Amino acid sequence: MEIQEKKNIYVGVQTTQVRDIRDFMMEINSYKNILVFAEVNDDKVCDNSLELIGEANRLKAMRNNDSLVIAALIGNNVKKHAPTLFGYGADKVVAFDNPKLEIYRSDLYGEALAAIVRNYHPEIVLVGATALGSELAPTTAAKLRTGLAAHCTALKILENGQFTQVVPAFGGKVLGDIYIPNHRPQIASIKAGITKKLEYKEKSGVVEDFSCELKGFDRMKVVKVEKDTETKKSLNDADCIVVGGFGIGSKEEWTKLEELARLLGGANGCTRPVLDAGWIDNEKAMIGTSGVAVRPKAYLGIAVSGAAHHTCGIKDSGLIISINKDEHAPIFACSDYKVVADYKKIVDALIEELKNRK
Ligand SMILES: Cc1cc2nc3c(=O)[nH]c(=O)nc-3n(C[C@H](O)[C@H](O)[C@H](O)COP(=O)(O)OP(=O)(O)OC[C@H]3O[C@@H](n4cnc5c(N)ncnc54)[C@H](O)[C@@H]3O)c2cc1C
Incomplete structure (x- = not known):
């Protein structure tokens, strides 16, 4: 009797599951294509978005089906x-x-992007992890009640077809693979400089106009837009970057790194702490x-531990030189030159030598 009951329960559950799984698979399979949010800033498409179109093409090649790379422009006169x-690879x-x-405005752009996604049913949505994208991606994911992996350091398609988003976890000590198995689309945000844009090729394609009602929040009103007129030397323009980590110890000590960057004609970068x-x-x-990705000719990392959250932003640097007092510091795993020492001795000696040369 006991066995019979168990059997019935099992069959009943199984029948229901089979029906649900079929519906579920039909729903999941109705999502195709890769959609990239093409961010426009100062009347120019962001490089980050062009890089994501390149990445979408790489994923499409791995998908090996007839997926399209769709770029979504949202704005006025865009x-x-x-x-x-x-030209950079959108179909x-x-x-x-x-x-x-x-x-x-996050409310209106969120409504617009969510409406585009509902209409085009993309399987994957890629958004640049810019200041704007870092707000828009979660806003859209929440509207669509789907998953978002923010600040991914890599995207993969596994052999079984599973789209996988790689995100540093546990203080950057491990890289976690994120799957969104039960919801579509799968949304990922990625920083500039992590993926690569394709070479520009003149080509034409279909442009579809899209429109929907935009409600927005009544209480929200843009009063003024102020542009950030940061004049400090950009990390992207510098051939040499002097990067300090928390091991520098204090603000007073930090000034030495500023002096060193000045003497080298470079710029200062830092870790989050x-x-x-x-x-x-x-x-x-x-x-x-959560910061920028850089590609200098030379990266000098001083008292930086080398957490994955940081190193994913320096992987395309030319020469990587690191100074750390701990010979097991993870930064050494990706360094071309490793100096195991108290940084103070090295930095002081470097500053003196550079001053003498001048
Ligand atoms: C969601 C999330 C996002 C994050 N995003 C970022 C990000 O974008 N960028 C980022 O950098 N971090 C980020 N972090 C933090 C990151 O995980 C690490 O905690 C951080 O990078 C560590 O910074 P650090 O190496 O300067 O400090 P620590 O880990 O404290 O390392 C200091 C290092 O200095 C060395 N040291 C100490 N004294 C000396 C000395 N006298 N001479 C030589 N060496 C010395 C030590 O051996 C140690 O290796 C993020 C974390 C989370 C959770």
């Missing part, structure tokens, strides 16, 4: 950017032009998943 998107461009979208501690006041100097 349709004109479609040729740029085709189709969806343009949502509306005067209400002239200035970025240094920014949090207020030793540097330039937010754009933070390198890593």
